[in-house]
Amino acid sequence: MKKFLITTMAAAFAAVSFASSLLAEEKTTLVVGIGFQDANNLDPHQSPSVVDKALFNWMFNGLVRIKPGQANPEFIEPDLAQSWASNADGTEWTFNLREGVQCHHGYGELTSDDIVYSINRAADPDRSGFAGSFKALKSIEALDKYTVRVSLKNPIPSLLGLLSNYHGGNIVCKKAAEEMGEDFNKKPVGTGPFMFEEYQSQQLVRLKANDDYFRGKPKIREIVYRYIPSDASRDLAFASGEVDMIFGKQDSKWIERTAKVPGAVVAVMEPAELSTLYLNVTVKPLDDIRVRKAIAHAIDRAGLVKLKGKAANREAKSIVPIGYLGFSEDVPLLPYDPDKARKLLTEAGYPDGITIKTIHTTLPIMATTMEVVQAQLRESGINLEIEPVEHATFHSKIREDLSPVVHYAAARFPVADVYLTNFFHSRSTVNTPTAITNFSHCSAADAEIDAARAEPDVNKQKALWQTAQEKIMADVCGIPMIEALQVWAYKDNLDLGYELKGNLNLAPTLTEASHFKN
Amino acid sequence: MTVSTDFRVLTRKRKVAILLSNGLRETIKAFNSNKTSWVGLGLFMIVVVVALLASWISPYDPIDQHISNRLQGPSDDFLLGTDYFGRDILSRLFYGARISLLIGLLSITVAIVVGSFIGVVAGYFGGRVDLVLMQTMDILLAFPSLILGLIIVAMLGPSITNLVIAIALTAVPPFARIARSPTLIIKEREFIEAGRSLGYSDARLMGLHILPNILPEILVMGSLWMATAIRVEASLAFIGLGVKPPTPTWGGMIREGFENILDGPWLAVWPGLAILVVVFSLNLLGDGLRDAIDPKLRGEGAE
Numbered sequence: 001m002k003k004f005l006i007t008t009m010a011a012a013f014a015a016v017s018f019a020s021s022l023l024a025e026e027k028t029t030l031v032v033g034i035g036f037q038d039a040n041n042l043d044p045h046q047s048p049s050v051v052d053k054a055l056f057n058w059m060f061n062g063l064v065r066i067k068p069g070q071a072n073p074e075f076i077e078p079d080l081a082q083s084w085a086s087n088a089d090g091t092e093w094t095f096n097l098r099e100g101v102q103c104h105h106g107y108g109e110l111t112s113d114d115i116v117y118s119i120n121r122a123a124d125p126d127r128s129g130f131a132g133s134f135k136a137l138k139s140i141e142a143l144d145k146y147t148v149r150v151s152l153k154n155p156i157p158s159l160l161g162l163l164s165n166y167h168g169g170n171i172v173c174k175k176a177a178e179e180m181g182e183d184f185n186k187k188p189v190g191t192g193p194f195m196f197e198e199y200q201s202q203q204l205v206r207l208k209a210n211d212d213y214f215r216g217k218p219k220i221r222e223i224v225y226r227y228i229p230s231d232a233s234r235d236l237a238f239a240s241g242e243v244d245m246i247f248g249k250q251d252s253k254w255i256e257r258t259a260k261v262p263g264a265v266v267a268v269m270e271p272a273e274l275s276t277l278y279l280n281v282t283v284k285p286l287d288d289i290r291v292r293k294a295i296a297h298a299i300d301r302a303g304l305v306k307l308k309g310k311a312a313n314r315e316a317k318s319i320v321p322i323g324y325l326g327f328s329e330d331v332p333l334l335p336y337d338p339d340k341a342r343k344l345l346t347e348a349g350y351p352d353g354i355t356i357k358t359i360h361t362t363l364p365i366m367a368t369t370m371e372v373v374q375a376q377l378r379e380s381g382i383n384l385e386i387e388p389v390e391h392a393t394f395h396s397k398i399r400e401d402l403s404p405v406v407h408y409a410a411a412r413f414p415v416a417d418v419y420l421t422n423f424f425h426s427r428s429t430v431n432t433p434t435a436i437t438n439f440s441h442c443s444a445a446d447a448e449i450d451a452a453r454a455e456p457d458v459n460k461q462k463a464l465w466q467t468a469q470e471k472i473m474a475d476v477c478g479i480p481m482i483e484a485l486q487v488w489a490y491k492d493n494l495d496l497g498y499e500l501k502g503n504l505n506l507a508p509t510l511t512e513a514s515h516f517k518n
Numbered sequence: 519m520t521v522s523t524d525f526r527v528l529t530r531k532r533k534v535a536i537l538l539s540n541g542l543r544e545t546i547k548a549f550n551s552n553k554t555s556w557v558g559l560g561l562f563m564i565v566v567v568v569a570l571l572a573s574w575i576s577p578y579d580p581i582d583q584h585i586s587n588r589l590q591g592p593s594d595d596f597l598l599g600t601d602y603f604g605r606d607i608l609s610r611l612f613y614g615a616r617i618s619l620l621i622g623l624l625s626i627t628v629a630i631v632v633g634s635f636i637g638v639v640a641g642y643f644g645g646r647v648d649l650v651l652m653q654t655m656d657i658l659l660a661f662p663s664l665i666l667g668l669i670i671v672a673m674l675g676p677s678i679t680n681l682v683i684a685i686a687l688t689a690v691p692p693f694a695r696i697a698r699s700p701t702l703i704i705k706e707r708e709f710i711e712a713g714r715s716l717g718y719s720d721a722r723l724m725g726l727h728i729l730p731n732i733l734p735e736i737l738v739m740g741s742l743w744m745a746t747a748i749r750v751e752a753s754l755a756f757i758g759l760g761v762k763p764p765t766p767t768w769g770g771m772i773r774e775g776f777e778n779i780l781d782g783p784w785l786a787v788w789p790g791l792a793i794l795v796v797v798f799s800l801n802l803l804g805d806g807l808r809d810a811i812d813p814k815l816r817g818e819g820a821e
Contacts, residue, residue, distance in 0.1 A: 375603070
């Protein structure tokens with residue numbers, strides 16, 4: 001009897017361990033924890049928000065892509081297009097498409113029609129939030145089933161960047177987009193390695209593997225993208241193994257602590273998001289340049305970096321993020337000088353200081369920066385009243401021009417033109433028909449920004465961008481503060497399948513080759 | 519409660535003095551029967567004193583950031599440690615007491631005034647007035663107080679005034695109820711009848727003859743509900759609908775502590791304890807006061 005018991009127990013034990021090893025081998029579901037309350041908008045042509053970009057990156061392709069793991073346009077390689085060529089002055093581009101690419105959910109083969117539709121959609125302000133970037137697009141036409149031609153009004157700094165798997169360059173499938181119309185964000189359809197399966201508001205988005213993916217069957221079969229806004233909950237979920245990959249905190253303390261979690265890899269990667277304080281130059285008291293200068297002198301960049309630590313943060317050097325094509329280091333920043341700030345305020349007729357208002361997100365990463373700014377400004381007699389609102393409300397209110405001071409942190413395609421146009425060209429002023437994200441109503445360098453875009457000579461172009469940066473800084477439309485790199489952590493049994501240095505879509509790319517090791 | 523008929527001949531000043539000294543004696547007697555009330559009163563007074571003296575006894579300015587000392591545990595320099603921005607927790611707790619008590623006191627005062635007005639009017643006039651007023655109160659009561667507060671603050675925006683309005687509104691119905699039932703009994707009493715036959719106006723009867731008789735009960739409820747008000751304020755602050763930063767509030771401190779709980783667990787503990795102490799002391803106090811005015815328990819104090 002005893003022997004029997006032992007045998008059964010041994011058998012049971014063997015069975016259990018076999019089953020568990022089998023389970024371990026079959027780990028193909030990746031659970032990701034993102035630090036936001038909810039999706040912003042799941043239409044790739046609508047949302048520039050960090051919270052959605054990762055999903056777009058896993059679901060969509062562009063005509064070209066930046067090599068997985070890289071954030072620099074130098075690494076552009078074929079994606080949906082196999083090859084391309086342009087005429088001498090760069091105003092006409094021909095792309096040869098890869099054959100046999102399938103749209104998700106049985107929407108058929110992706111052909112030149114889809115490309116034409118998708119690019120036109122991205123360039124249409126009614127259907128896209130990125131229409132402003134396609135200003136130079138004259139036309140796009142299908143020459144045959146697998147060839148498209150893009151014509152431009154003038155050559156632009158980075159057409160390939162515009163057509164890469166980023167923002168408006170993400171290619172949507174025509175049939176699906178037409179069929180669903182405005183509901184496309186409820187079931188986005190692309191061609192990438194993972195396809196949309198379900199969305200539960202404030203809970204999760206589930207993606208599953210696209211077995212027809214043209215680069216091969218993805219090894220990860222399912223991605224569960226969970227919305228976990230609380231930093232502590234997300235960290236605990238990661239430490240306990242409930243999630244495999246998390247959106248981290250741009251904070252040295254967090255990085256140190258998370259690196260100590262057994263089996264954790266912390267990735268600090270490009271690009272950096274530049275935190276800028278945009279000042280509405282049309283409202284009192286900010287319409288006075290002395291007041292704006294005073295605010296600029298009151299901000300201590302080094303102090304901000306000290307708060308969050310150097311591991312993922314650095315001082316900003318211009319209103320264009322460091323390293324972008326056209327970024328200039330020779331732009332004079334107004335130095336931290338509270339005495340000067342007070343003096344300027346007195347000159348402007350505010351010897352007792354001023355009170356300014358801002359509508360601000362409660363998102364901890366941004367809110368903590370703003371509370372330090374608030375304390376710094378107080379030193380110089382500037383009282384910053386913060387009205388805290390939830391992140392999505394923040395995004396809509398600042399776009400309705402309701403906040404005279406806007407703190408915005410963003411990374412864009414790394415060419416100065418994009419940042420300058422989006423944030424400082426008068427055409428992009430918020431609450432106008434052509435609005436993008438010019439919160440400051442800045443118009444100091446419209447001419448230079450436009451001229452640089454059309455300038456074929458690279459050096460002249462850079463000189464124009466430099467002048468634009470100088471003019472905008474001189475007008476203090478925005479005060480650049482700090483740049484924060486992207487911080488993610490994932491379990492070391494996850495092999496991404498490439499070396500991770502960065503991703504313009506701000507999350508680790510997941511490819512068909514990404515898998516769990518055993 | 520029959521006092522007003524007994525010494526009709528005395529001056530008003532004298533009447534008040536007698537009433538007060540009677541009330542005080544009764545209260546002390548009841549407190550003695552239930553010694554924990556003294557503990558409640560003592561604790562609460564400590565909190566009040568701390569709040570009043572916050573600007574003198576705080577070691578630091580509660581909003582001064584010492585970034586190089588951020589997220590430190592308790593030490594000689596920072597007795598209770600520092601928060602994410604390197605602000606001194608102890609000073610923030612002291613100043614936070616001001617906000618908690620201020621919002622608690624103001625909102626409950628508003629609730630008492632509005633609630634007892636509605637309750638007395640409803641009870642005194644009866645009939646349709648009673649029906650409409652009390653049904654309205656029932657509707658308000660049907661909302662959980664936190665949800666109601668949340669809706670109001672979300673609509674009006676977070677500021678001290680709006681928080682007071684929101685919390686007061688959630689506390690009005692219970693006071694209306696508490697005021698109404700004794701009014702129903704008292705309005706049938708002889709001294710009211712007498713007043714009416716002397717031609718006193720309704721307002722005078724309600725304000726000078728009914729209200730003083732039901733006030734003790736309302737005040738006891740007040741101390742108990744103040745504890746609730748402080749908790750609601752903290753809850754609203756925790757979900758981000760509190761007083762704006764950088765003003766220190768206990769609920770806001772717990773929220774910040776929660777965000778950094780893995781780096782500094784003490785951050786959420788101190789304000790949590792502070793809320794615990796205040797709510798606990800108010801409840802003990804309220805219990806003692808209730809014993810003091812409850813005729814059924816009144817004898818027990820005298821053994």
